[in-house]
Amino acid sequence: MASTSTYAPSREDFAALLDESYGQNEAFEGSVIKGKVVAIEKDVAVVDLGLKTEGRVSLKEFQGPGREGALKVGDEVEVYLERIENALGEAVISRDKARREESWVKLEKAFEKQEKVEGIIFNQVKGGFTVDLDGAVAFLPRSQVDIRPIRDVTPLMQVPQPFQILKMDRRRGNIVVSRRTVLEESRAEQRHEIVANLEEGQVIEGMVKNITDYGAFVDLGGIDGLLHVTDIAWRRVNHPTEVLTIGQTVRVKIIKINHETHRISLGVKQLLEDPWQGIEAKYPVDARFQGRVTNITDYGAFVELEPGIEGLIHVSEMSWTKKNVHPGKIVATSQEVDVQVLEVDPVKRRISLGLKQTLANPWEAFAEKFPIGSEVEGEVKNKTEFGLFIGLEGDVDGMVHLSDLDWSKPGEQVIEDYKKGDMVKAKVLDVDIEKERVSLGVKQLTSDPFAARPGEAAGAGAKPSEEGGSGELKKGSVVTCEVLEVKDGGLDVKIVGTEFTAFIKRNELARDRADQRPERFAVGEKVDARITLFDRRARKVSVSIKALEVAEEKEAIAQYGSADSGASLGDILGAALKAREDTPKGKKTSDE
Structure with missing residues (x-):
């Protein structure tokens, strides 16, 4: 009978087999592996890892923003194996770490390809917010939340939405994302599509979205157009709020489209009849009208003749006598004034008006009342290097030139005898109505002693009288x-x-x-x-x-x-x- 022998492993052989088995298991530590839920006990799921060991994971790790559905026995899950066996003989596993590892791999690929990722804003921190990117936590700076600063972010939280990864550092575990970049890109695409369907000259309706000092922004259905304050109406509009309100629906005409910058210029007045048509016939030169002062500047005042038609009264045409006075001291805003049309330029859309032309010309009145040779009296208003300015009737100023102060003495010497405020008598020498000048003479109040007199050539030896009469003055007298x-x-x-x-x-x-x-x-x-x-x-x-x-x-x-x-x-x-x-x-x- 043949004998059979059986192999009995020694203690050393068993130890070697055991080390080999543990060595294979240790190779899985620090990685994500698959397991099956074999039991659910209270708030813990028991997962069989297929390595002759089981691990426990809190049910909370299977829950979170954007993750719905209850975990049940038999479900296959991925977990992160931290250690094969702890003191209780169980594997130490984590669902959160598994998800994080899995997310980092996906996020790195998306970052390389500049692809958008989906996330959920779930908490607010200093300087911004935290975003759950399917297990990986990213930081969303406040400046990257929206295109425009928003006060309340609550409606955006706990809602899955796309983000753009701006920066990643796996070693430090840092991820920075932006929601604004996604919105800008989406908006640019939308604007491009809308602008492509718009044409200059097109008339459309829009809603007033915002109002500034220089105009209003009108929403044209996804893209804003600017309605400048000068294109709201033909008349002067000092501020858009005089005509428009936020939320108001307006009918506008597209004036200009810049396809590169997507800027759209709008107009409302272009839909109305141009009041400047036939302006020369409506406002002929020298005709007089009544208007309302709408604006006052250093160089004059604007007067509205009718809605959309304004003329300028230049400061030089405001008063006959007040030459160096600010227009605001002659007229006031909203004042009704009578004006005369001086010039009409339909091309430049300008009307020059005169205020003084509707009043009596004081130079004409003066010339009529005081013809040349008349004697007048007035107060010395000013002394200059070339003469005296005398205030006369009707706010008219007359000038006495140095050469007309005295017959025999130099004017530069005689003028020193006068001071501001002195009352002076003079004779009217000339009145130039067009140049608004009155020439006066003081020495002309007396006759020129050097003027030739009748019969002066006769009588060579005249004697002086007791009263001192000069007789006929000549050499030898x-x-x-x-x-x-x-x-x-x-x-x-x-x-x-x-x-x-x-x-x-x-x-x-x-x-x-x-x-x-x-x-x-x-x-x-x-x-x-x-x-x-x-x-x-x-x-x-x-x-x-x-x-x-x-x-x-x-x-x-x-x-x-x-x-x-x-x-x-x-x-x-x-x-x-x-x-x-x-x-x-x-x-x-x-x-x-």
């Missing part, structure tokens, strides 16, 4: 002078009865050198002298006492004899003096 000022070099004098002044030099004060002393004379004293120079062109007159004495001496010698006839010079002069004293007309007024 004898005149009476009043001493105005005594100086070391001579006397300032005025010819009595005239406006002439002259300076008698020291050596012209007497024939005898011993008597050529200015201190012999006093201010106010009157002396006789002879005119030695009378030049009308140069407007200059010179007088001399010495010349008069020499002339009288010659005349006396000729009349009463000479020294050769036996009479002394003293006798001759004495006789001449006695003869002069006996004649009132030739009486000297000096004390000598």
Whole structure:
């Protein structure tokens, strides 16, 4: 009988087989494996891993945002195996970690391909929100929630929606996502499609979505168009809220479409009749109308003649006399005013208006009341380097040029005698209505002393009267002078009865050198002298006492004899003096 032998493994063989079995199982640690739910005990699911061991997972890990349906026995699930056996002899497994690992693999692929991923906003944290990307938790910055800042994010939470991954770092476990990027992309596609179906000139309806100072944004069904404030109405609209309200439905015309930027310009007034058609016939030049002041600027005021038609009153056309005044001090907003049409430009859509033209022209009234040669009186309003400005009747200003202040003295010298506020009399020299100028003269109130007089050529030796009459002034005439000022070099004098002044030099004060002393004379004293120079062109007159004495001496010698006839010079002069004293007309007024 043959013997059979059986193999009995030794202790060492068993240990080797056991190590091999555990080694294979240990290879699954740290990975996701499949298992079957074999039992559900209270809040725990028992999962058979097929490795001669079982593990327990909390039922909460199978629940969460966007995951519905109850777990039941027999369901096959994927779990993350952390360790083969714990102190209780069970495997340590996790459904959350399995889902996270699985999600990271999918998310990395989506990130590489720039694909959108679905997630759920489930919590709010500092600076933003947390998003569940099917197990992986991502951060959603507040700035990436929407295209425009939104106050309440509650309606967006716990709702599955697409996101774009902006950044991933698996080592740190960081994921940053954006909802805004998805919206912008979707909006761009939508805008492109809508814009493609719109045409310039098309008339459509829209809803006023937002109002700003410069216009209103109108929703055209997925895309906004701008209705600028100047295209709301033909008349002036200071602010869109005067005409529009948010939520209002408006009928608009597409004025312009920019297919690159998707910007659409809209207009409402383009749907209405243009009031500028035939404007020249409606508002002819020189015609007068009534309007309402709508706007005031530094350069003038705008007046509405009818809805959609405005004209400008330039500041220069607002007042006849107020030249440097702000328009706001002449008219007020909403004031009704009478205006005159000055110019119409239908191409530039401009109407120039005048306010002063509807009022009486003060220059015409002045010229009618005060013709050239009239005497007027007014207050010195201003002194300038070229003359005086005098305030006259009717708010009209007249100017006295330096050359019209005095006949004999320089204007630069005479103007210093005037000050602002002085009342001055003057004569009207000229009125230029078009240039709005009145020329005045002060010296013209008196006659020009250098003007030629009738019969002046006759009578070479006229004598001065007691009252100081000037007689016929010319070279050789004898005149009476009043001493105005005594100086070391001579006397300032005025010819009595005239406006002439002259300076008698020291050596012209007497024939005898011993008597050529200015201190012999006093201010106010009157002396006789002879005119030695009378030049009308140069407007200059010179007088001399010495010349008069020499002339009288010659005349006396000729009349009463000479020294050769036996009479002394003293006798001759004495006789001449006695003869002069006996004649009132030739009486000297000096004390000598």
